[in-house]
Amino acid sequence: xxxxxxxxxxxxxxxxxxxxxxxxxxxxxxxxxxxxxxxxxxxxxxxxxxxxxxxxxxxxxxxxxxxxxxxxxxx
Amino acid sequence: xxxxxxxxxxxxxxxxxxxxxxxxxxxxxxxxxxxxxxxxxxxxxxxxxxxxxxxxxxxxxxxxxxxxxxxxxxxxxxxxxxxxxxxxxxxxxxxxxxxxxxxxxxxxxxxxxxxxxxxxxxxxxxxxxxxxxxxxxxxxxxxxxxxxxxxxxxxxxxxxxxxxxxxxxxxxxxxxxxxxxxxxxxxxxxxxxxxxxxxxxxxxxxxxxxxxxxxxxxxxxxxxxxxxxxxxx
Numbered sequence: 014x015x016x017x018x019x020x021x022x023x024x025x026x027x028x029x030x031x032x033x034x035x036x037x038x039x040x041x042x043x044x045x046x047x048x049x050x051x052x053x054x055x056x057x058x059x060x061x062x063x064x065x066x067x068x069x070x071x072x073x074x075x076x077x078x079x080x081x082x083x084x085x086x087x088x
Numbered sequence: 089x090x091x092x093x094x095x096x097x098x099x100x101x102x103x104x105x106x107x108x109x110x111x112x113x114x115x116x117x118x119x120x121x122x123x124x125x126x127x128x129x130x131x132x133x134x135x136x137x138x139x140x141x142x143x144x145x146x147x148x149x150x151x152x153x154x155x156x157x158x159x160x161x162x163x164x165x166x167x168x169x170x171x172x173x174x175x176x177x178x179x180x181x182x183x184x185x186x187x188x189x190x191x192x193x194x195x196x197x198x199x200x201x202x203x204x205x206x207x208x209x210x211x212x213x214x215x216x217x218x219x220x221x222x223x224x225x226x227x228x229x230x231x232x233x234x235x236x237x238x239x240x241x242x243x244x245x246x247x248x249x250x251x252x253x254x255x256x257x258x259x260x261x262x263x264x265x266x267x268x269x270x271x272x273x274x275x276x277x278x279x280x281x282x283x284x285x286x287x288x289x290x291x292x293x294x295x296x297x298x299x300x301x302x303x304x305x306x307x308x309x310x311x312x313x314x315x316x317x318x319x320x321x
Contacts (some may be wrong), residue, residue, distance in 0.1 A: 016132040019197040021280040027139040030186040038302050045309035053314045
């Protein structure tokens with residue numbers, strides 16, 4: 014490798030490494046924010062969700078049965 | 089300390105400081121690559137110094153902030169300081185990694201080999217492992233205060249290796265050159281090259297400050313999620 018090759022490799026490692034970390038940090042931040050929002054939404058809906066009366070989303074639209082009533086596997 | 093008070097304004101400030109760091113990096117790196125003459129002894133390959141040395145110094149700074157965050161947590165038991173410590177440790181690990189890799193490339197160009205069990209290289213590798221262990225420790229403990237306490241202790245003890253890394257080139261003989269800037273007496277580096285190096289250190293420091301802010305935000309979001317998921321008493 015010549016001098017320019019070594020310089021290019023070193024700058025690629027440093028800038029690529031730091032740039033890659035910036036991108037990863039951004040993605041992790043977005044994912045953490047989404048998770049927090051989802052958890053907060055779930056917590057907000059939980060008071061009305063008193064088992065065995067399952068939320069509407071858990072009710073099978075075909076049979077009207079819910080998870081709480083033990084439809085079993087195979088849905 | 090959370091940095092999440094007003095999301096709109098915070099995002100604006102973070103974007104502005106990120107842009108400032110990016111512009112500063114482009115300017116100082118360009119000057120280092122094409123704006124200054126090559127080193128008299130090493131030629132153009134010495135230009136690696138302008139990214140290798142700032143990476144290593146920023147690793148020192150990041151681990152010092154981890155030390156301060158850990159000590160403050162142990163003193164005040166305030167988790168905000170634990171978040172600062174954790175955020176800085178991860179960034180320091182990234183800077184250590186790029187310093188090791190860019191140093192290996194520089195070593196191949198000047199010494200003819202990628203790696204040597206030279207005191208500076210070996211102690212830097214140990215530094216990397218200590219802070220990788222710090223992050224693994226954090227990932228393995230669920231209780232937030234226990235995690236903060238144990239990692240603060242490791243952050244304080246681990247920092248002992250930083251001066252060992254720095255002075256290893258004076259204490260033991262090896263391939264790595266002795267300090268040219270932070271040393272007893274005047275710097276031995278040419279003043280123009282030193283000015284460009286300092287400009288790069290400044291722009292890397294701006295990048296570090298921006299990264300630290302972003303990383304603390306992430307840690308705060310994670311803490312909030314954990315608090316939300318904790319069962320009510």
